[in-house]
Amino acid sequence: MIKIHTCLVAIATLFSVSHTSFAQTEPDLGAASAFSLFTAVGGVTNQGTTVVTGDVGTGAGAFNGFPPGIIVGETHIADDIAGQAATDVTSAYADLLANPCGSVVLSTSMGNGQELTPGVYCLGAATTITGNLILNGLEDPNAVFIFKIDGALSTADLSSVLLINGTSLNHVYWQINGQFDIGANAIFRGTAITNGAINLLESASLFGRGLSIAGAINLQSNIVVNTPGALPVTLTKFLVKKDEGRSALIAWATTEEANSDRFEIERSMDGRAWQLVASLNAKGESKVLAEYVYTDKMPEAGINLYRLKMIDQDNSFAYSTIRSIEFEAGLRAALYPNPVVNQLTLDTDNNGGIDRLQLINMNGKIVYEQVRSDSSKLLTSFDVSFLSPGLYVGRITGKGGTRYQKILKVN
Known part of the structure; x- marks a missing residue:
């Protein structure tokens, strides 16, 4: 009996050592x-x-x-x-x-x-x-x-x-x-x-x-x-991309939600200070694909960081990973005086960033145009006395986009 017991202990020990x-x-x-x-x-x-x-x-x-x-x-x-x-x-x-x-x-x-x-x-x-x-x-x-x-x-x-x-x-x-x-x-x-x-x-x-x-x-x-937290929902997609104009399209999808209350979209320029952009209600209870979309129409110039704050009905929450998108600084340019008699002036803090300036009449014809060459800038003051009285559209195009401005020519 002692031999059998000893043998069983030995086998158990062997399995223990093998597992370890x-x-x-x-x-x-x-x-x-x-x-x-x-x-x-x-x-x-x-x-x-x-x-x-x-x-x-x-x-x-x-x-x-x-x-x-x-x-x-x-x-x-x-x-x-x-x-x-x-x-x-x-x-x-x-x-x-x-x-x-x-x-x-x-x-x-x-x-x-x-x-x-x-x-x-x-x-x-x-x-x-x-x-x-x-x-x-x-x-x-x-x-x-x-x-x-x-x-x-x-x-x-x-x-x-x-x-x-x-x-x-x-x-x-x-x-x-x-x-x-x-x-x-x-x-x-x-x-x-x-x-x-x-x-x-x-x-x-x-x-x-x-x-x-x-x-x-x-x-x-x-x-x-390095340490993403557990998410209160099953998030299968989260992306940010440029939309029409100067907007950011934020889209995400879930395949399962339990006790979820809402999604808050947050934006930051440095990854430390975050501001609330929008809040969207969640499905609450769902086991099917649910897709969400929001357009931020006022992103900042530079790199914009976005994240989702996913909040349960008991106010517990977790954050998604961070997505980023970059927008160039908007074009700041204007024409004055308006109305104008003889001389029109281009007001801008970045002349080198403007590629083209045009005046267009109400028939859609370009009646005045400046195009920047590689070695020159646009004239900031130019004569428009030759134009007939009436309404024109100024179109200013540059690296920050295109600006349109109505100009009234008078005698």
Whole structure:
């Protein structure tokens, strides 16, 4: 009887040891945990209207493109915090590398609807993600996903890494022994720690972190958020684009709403001070696609940031990610005096930004015109005594748009 009991204990111990040896060990990010983007050695360069929520920095390298890019966080360039983050990123990379591989063998061509459960996945060469790659947490908020890639990782344009059934962004890790490229308009989720450059192509989004032990970081009008909160609704789309005239079209869609009350659209010029633009009622209870649209007819000149505040009926709320759009300064120009007898004057604070000035009669005929050449500006005072008395339309065209003004010519 004693021998049987001893044997059972040994078997139980064996299973316990076996399970422990394959458990995923999450890395300690240390000082790097506050960063959305960081490289221990390499430059950080941005082009366009990138918005990063979280800290950005480099242990050693150039830092360019902010502004026009916006950082809702702190910047650390070769300071003490960057030095500690460089050490911690290197340690975290080694921690991920030390995880034993799971039993599931994956192809280096991932995605296209592929669904994975928690575990450690090892890929022995450069890897690509196309379409949707789905990470199913099996309703366990502590489920861990670790991908160890012995080579570069690239995602196709418009591809997505999706998290379902309780998968937490904070427990998804990618250890990449090479360059990391996120395709144009693609969405990537998780903390990527690379031994190479990190490149986000045009309008790509990174929800998580992009950390490199050695390599440049290059951005092109991207969205990067390291800790997005849980949303009270299932938001499937949120975009901002230019509408007719000088307006911003804000559109979003949900596939599920429960106890939702309203959406508030907020706008900011610096990512810190936000103002309410509009409030729209939510569906309240819905399990079908619901689409919302609003037009902001008075955006500011420069980069406008927009976000949604999604509010439940109990007044709890969460924010969406931030979208950005840029408007050039409006054209400020006027003609005077009005009515005019002989001499008309162009009043503007940016003559070099005006390309053409025209006077048009009521039959639609251009009766006077100035066109700016590369080396000259428009005349600010000009004779109109030759014009017959009557009503004319002044049309002033420049980089800030077109202005129209009615002019009355008298004797």
